[in-house]
Amino acid sequence: MIGITAYGAYLPRARLQKQVIADANAWFDSGLRGLAKGEKAMCNWDEDAITMATEAFADALGRVPGKAPAALLLASTSLPFADRQNSVVVAEAANLDTSNLRTMDITCSQRAATSALLAALDIAAAGRGDAVVVASEHRLTKCASREEMLYGDGAAAVAVGQGELLAELVGSVSQPVDFVDHYRAEGKDYDTGWEERWVRDEGYMKIVPRAVEALLAQTGVAAADIAHFVLPTDQGSVPGAVAKPLGIPHGAVADNLLQSVGITGAAHPLLLLAHRLEQAKPGDLLLVVGFGQGCDALLFRATDRIASWKPARGVEGALAAGVAETNYNKFQSFNNLIDKELGKRAETDKTAFLSAMFRNHSFTNSFIGGKCTKCQTVQVPRAHYCVNPQCGALDSQEPYAMAGQRGKVATWTADRLTFDFNPPAYFGMVAFECGGRLMMDMTEVDPATFDTGAEVSVHFRIKQIDSQRGFRKYFWKAIPKR
Amino acid sequence: MAKGIRDKVVILGAGCSKFGERWDAEPADLMTEAFQECLADAGIEKNQIQAAWQSTGIDAFSVGPGAMPLSIALRLPYIPVTRLENYCASGTEAFRAATYAVASGACDIALAMGFEKLKDTGYGGLPQRSRGVTNDMFYPNLSAPGMFAQLAAGYRAKYKTDKTDLKRAMAHVSVKSHANGAKNPKAHLQRPITEEQAMNAAMIAEPIGLFDCCGVSDGAACAIVTTPEIARSLGKKDLVSVKALQLCASNGEEGGFSNWDGSYVATTRIAAKRAYEEAGIKDPRREVSMTEVHDCFSITELVTMEDLFLSKDGEAVKDVLDGVFDADGEVPCQIDGGLKCFGHPIGASGLRMIYEMYLQLTGRAGARQLADPKIGLTHNLGGFPHQNVVSVAIIGRYDI
Numbered sequence: 046m047i048g049i050t051a052y053g054a055y056l057p058r059a060r061l062q063k064q065v066i067a068d069a070n071a072w073f074d075s076g077l078r079g080l081a082k083g084e085k086a087m088c089n090w091d092e093d094a095i096t097m098a099t100e101a102f103a104d105a106l107g108r109v110p111g112k113a114p115a116a117l118l119l120a121s122t123s124l125p126f127a128d129r130q131n132s133v134v135v136a137e138a139a140n141l142d143t144s145n146l147r148t149m150d151i152t153c154s155q156r157a158a159t160s161a162l163l164a165a166l167d168i169a170a171a172g173r174g175d176a177v178v179v180a181s182e183h184r185l186t187k188c189a190s191r192e193e194m195l196y197g198d199g200a201a202a203v204a205v206g207q208g209e210l211l212a213e214l215v216g217s218v219s220q221p222v223d224f225v226d227h228y229r230a231e232g233k234d235y236d237t238g239w240e241e242r243w244v245r246d247e248g249y250m251k252i253v254p255r256a257v258e259a260l261l262a263q264t265g266v267a268a269a270d271i272a273h274f275v276l277p278t279d280q281g282s283v284p285g286a287v288a289k290p291l292g293i294p295h296g297a298v299a300d301n302l303l304q305s306v307g308i309t310g311a312a313h314p315l316l317l318l319a320h321r322l323e324q325a326k327p328g329d330l331l332l333v334v335g336f337g338q339g340c341d342a343l344l345f346r347a348t349d350r351i352a353s354w355k356p357a358r359g360v361e362g363a364l365a366a367g368v369a370e371t372n373y374n375k376f377q378s379f380n381n382l383i384d385k386e387l388g389k390r391a392e393t394d395k396t397a398f399l400s401a402m403f404r405n406h407s408f409t410n411s412f413i414g415g416k417c418t419k420c421q422t423v424q425v426p427r428a429h430y431c432v433n434p435q436c437g438a439l440d441s442q443e444p445y446a447m448a449g450q451r452g453k454v455a456t457w458t459a460d461r462l463t464f465d466f467n468p469p470a471y472f473g474m475v476a477f478e479c480g481g482r483l484m485m486d487m488t489e490v491d492p493a494t495f496d497t498g499a500e501v502s503v504h505f506r507i508k509q510i511d512s513q514r515g516f517r518k519y520f521w522k523a524i525p526k527r
Numbered sequence: 528m529a530k531g532i533r534d535k536v537v538i539l540g541a542g543c544s545k546f547g548e549r550w551d552a553e554p555a556d557l558m559t560e561a562f563q564e565c566l567a568d569a570g571i572e573k574n575q576i577q578a579a580w581q582s583t584g585i586d587a588f589s590v591g592p593g594a595m596p597l598s599i600a601l602r603l604p605y606i607p608v609t610r611l612e613n614y615c616a617s618g619t620e621a622f623r624a625a626t627y628a629v630a631s632g633a634c635d636i637a638l639a640m641g642f643e644k645l646k647d648t649g650y651g652g653l654p655q656r657s658r659g660v661t662n663d664m665f666y667p668n669l670s671a672p673g674m675f676a677q678l679a680a681g682y683r684a685k686y687k688t689d690k691t692d693l694k695r696a697m698a699h700v701s702v703k704s705h706a707n708g709a710k711n712p713k714a715h716l717q718r719p720i721t722e723e724q725a726m727n728a729a730m731i732a733e734p735i736g737l738f739d740c741c742g743v744s745d746g747a748a749c750a751i752v753t754t755p756e757i758a759r760s761l762g763k764k765d766l767v768s769v770k771a772l773q774l775c776a777s778n779g780e781e782g783g784f785s786n787w788d789g790s791y792v793a794t795t796r797i798a799a800k801r802a803y804e805e806a807g808i809k810d811p812r813r814e815v816s817m818t819e820v821h822d823c824f825s826i827t828e829l830v831t832m833e834d835l836f837l838s839k840d841g842e843a844v845k846d847v848l849d850g851v852f853d854a855d856g857e858v859p860c861q862i863d864g865g866l867k868c869f870g871h872p873i874g875a876s877g878l879r880m881i882y883e884m885y886l887q888l889t890g891r892a893g894a895r896q897l898a899d900p901k902i903g904l905t906h907n908l909g910g911f912p913h914q915n916v917v918s919v920a921i922i923g924r925y926d927i
Contacts, residue, residue: 388650389648389649389650389655390650390655393655393656393657398660401660401661401664402664404661405661405664408665409664409665422784424783424784425783426665428779432779432780432783432784433784434780434784454680455681455684455788455789456677456678456680456681456789456912456913457677457680458669458672458673458676458677458679458680458732458733458735459730459732459733460669460670460672460673460676460731460732460733461730461731461732462652462670462671462672462673462731462732463655463668463669463670463673463732464655464668465668469732469733470667470668470669470673472667472669472673473677473680474677474681474782474789474913476785480785481783481785482782482783482784482785483665483782483783484666484667484782484911484913484914485665485667486667486668496680496684497680497681497683497684498684508664508665509663509668518664520664520665521665
């Protein structure tokens with residue numbers, strides 16, 4: 046038996062209020078007012094598909110997983126690198142054992158995550174071990190576009206295997222068809238779509254039922270028995286309209302989170318699945334559809350474990366952690382949608398020194414420090430000589446993972462002089478509970494409640510963007526506990 | 528056992544350019560200005576200088592690497608010239624090198640020249656620059672005020688100091704320095720300020736506001752050193768000698784090991800202890816007549832008063848507000864206006880401080896002259912509060 050062994054999700058903390066998008070743009074397109082309901086999850090400037098994937102992975106499996114999966118598949122259409130395997134960065138940031146690990150980026154379709162999930166299930170079925178799919182999306186949208194109103198940023202992770210299952214796979218169907226509801230060509234930043242009514246009537250209403258009916262026939266499951274129907278779409282009425290003629294109960298239709306998260310593209314099927322898994326009861330049937338140039342449909346049945354296992358924070362937790370953002374300019378700036386004056390301090394050359402980067406990748410990607418085997422002192426970065434003056438042993442340190450460690454702020458400031466995409470720049474000395482301390486960047490700081498002594502955890506974020514060459518560097522930042 | 532540098536070397540002459548936004552001046556102009564004063568003061572010819580050290584902090588924004596900017600600007604006669612850089616202690620390092628050269632007997636007369644051209648960047652504050660290929664991968668992208676503002680967080684947490692009280696003491700530090708700088712024609716900033724102005728100025732890096740920051744200036748300062756014997760043979764009286772020169776560099780323990788609380792600068796304490804020992808000073812608060820410390824930011828000066836053992840731990844706020852370090856206080860600090868009013872042309876600052884101490888000790892400080900000073904202390908701090916290079920120099924009357 047194969048199926049889901051863990052799941053998790055991540056949503057950026059900021060939730061852009063859709064009303065502010067409409068307020069800024071309705072003079073041009075009054076139709077936007079009709080979409081201006083609720084909010085959407087919005088990446089901070091230092092977040093992207095890679096960093097969100099890392100968070101979703103940790104939500105499902107922890108910061109430093111004990112059990113190593115056999116494969117990590119990353120699904121997205123907004124990966125930061127076209128030629129540098131993004132899933133490897135996620136694997137290292139997730140502190141995975143890479144001594145025998147398959148990694149793969151699966152992209153170019155809104156169906157990427159469900160296709161990746163099918164591939165992961167095959168890996169599990171072949172007995173190669175557990176496989177983890179992380180889907181993450183951070184799409185750019187044009188100012189005053191429908192997409193700007195509807196898209197949101199987010200990530201989800203689903204681990205599959207043969208072990209103790211939360212939900213077993215009942216069956217699956219894939220039916221590709223070159224139905225182009227929208228596309229994004231190579232070298233283009235934005236999507237180009239077609240009329241919604243056509244996408245609904247010729248796309249969702251015909252392609253999805255065909256696949257679902259095939260799956261139900263294959264598995265012998267009655268539509269009426271489906272407890273959770275996940276159909277990601279940016280058209281609010283579509284899931285219900287598809288479910289009804291199929292005979293799927295109305296109550297089974299999953300909320301697309303249009304007004305709380307926005308559509309997270311390739312991540313959306315897994316995000317919605319994670320959301321429903323949080324609510325599922327033992328025995329529940331979950332039908333997950335991925336739609337894009339055809340349809341993937343997967344059917345799972347929740348096991349008894351579903352009631353007791355929970356992700357670290359999950360979708361509900363991530364939804365609850367949101368903070369309203371009402372500054373539309375900030376959204377445009379973070380996404381580099383406007384030609385903003387960043388000041389002369391932003392103009393320094395930010396080239397990445399790849400040889401040095403590689404020498405330090407276990408530190409910068411995985412946040413591995415050192416622990417002295419003589420005196421047990423933890424230190425970051427790891428060094429030849431132990432930092433403890435009473436010890437000072439040479440080459441005595443073994444690698445020590447800092448990624449899951451908590452710390453306290455010893456010193457800090459909010460710097461308005463230095464360049465930061467989101468000033469003031471918070472940074473300071475973090476003293477870790479396990480020992481070790483490091484002067485670090487901080488992000489997602491609430492000025493009103495932050496001070497020395499604040500508890501922090503550490504997170505993989507963008508450190509610097511080299512806009513000249515399109516590169517971005519990552520490192521770990523401290524985020525205050527809330 | 529080494530006996531230290533005490534009284535082995537004297538200052539033969541010193542010079543200092545006008546500091547400020549010297550839009551008109553090339554580095555060579557600044558150097559020449561300081562050198563002319565210094566050479567005239569020393570009463571020697573240029574070709575009597577046997578070795579020279581040039582301190583510049585940021586080559587990329589100034590004259591480039593190497594020592595030729597100095598040797599070419601002054602047309603030094605093919606003598607050994609070396610460029611030194613050691614963060615904000617660079618100027619004092621050049622002085623240390625020249626002093627050690629004379630003390631060793633390797634040469635009779637040596638020059639230390641420090642300068643920096645900071646105002647060719649197009650923006651305020653110190654230039655944005657790399658901290659090294661690997662460091663840039665994980666160091667926060669912090670500004671200088673951002674580094675030192677953290678002292679305030681650490682200090683406040685340790686002594687449970689009220690935020691406003693600390694800010695008021697910081698303001699007093701700046702008000703005092705501006706009052707001193709107003710009497711100094713070579714200072715960049717020569718206008719007095721009020722406590723209210725300092726308290727309410729725009730925030731730069733919490734809790735450091737605009738008036739908690741030193742200026743950013745161009746400038747040059749230099750000194751010529753020799754032995755007491757040679758100075759006397761050249762007709763010098765009222766000699767000012769080097770009593771101590773100490774340097775301390777962090778080894779990463781403060782920033783990497785769990786005992787430093789961010790409320791002080793460990794290296795300053797170590798360098799100060801060594802300097803007092805080298806100079807034979809037992810009670811610094813009574814024996815040190817005046818100080819020029821590294822007031823890059825007001826909070827830095829405040830904690831430095833404790834780190835130099837001029838204030839007891841936790842009492843700097845009170846001492847500052849009581850006026851202990853004012854011009855008419857017990858141990859005047861920044862009597863020339865400090866970095867606050869001179870700005871911090873990195874390579875020049877240490878030598879600018881020594882220049883002022885020398886003027887005071889020889890009774891030539893004009894409107895800001897203190898009554899009968901005997902011992903002056905200078906202090907530089909470069910880097911971060913948790914990871915830095917600190918220099919402490921003590922100079923004083925040779926006859927004591």
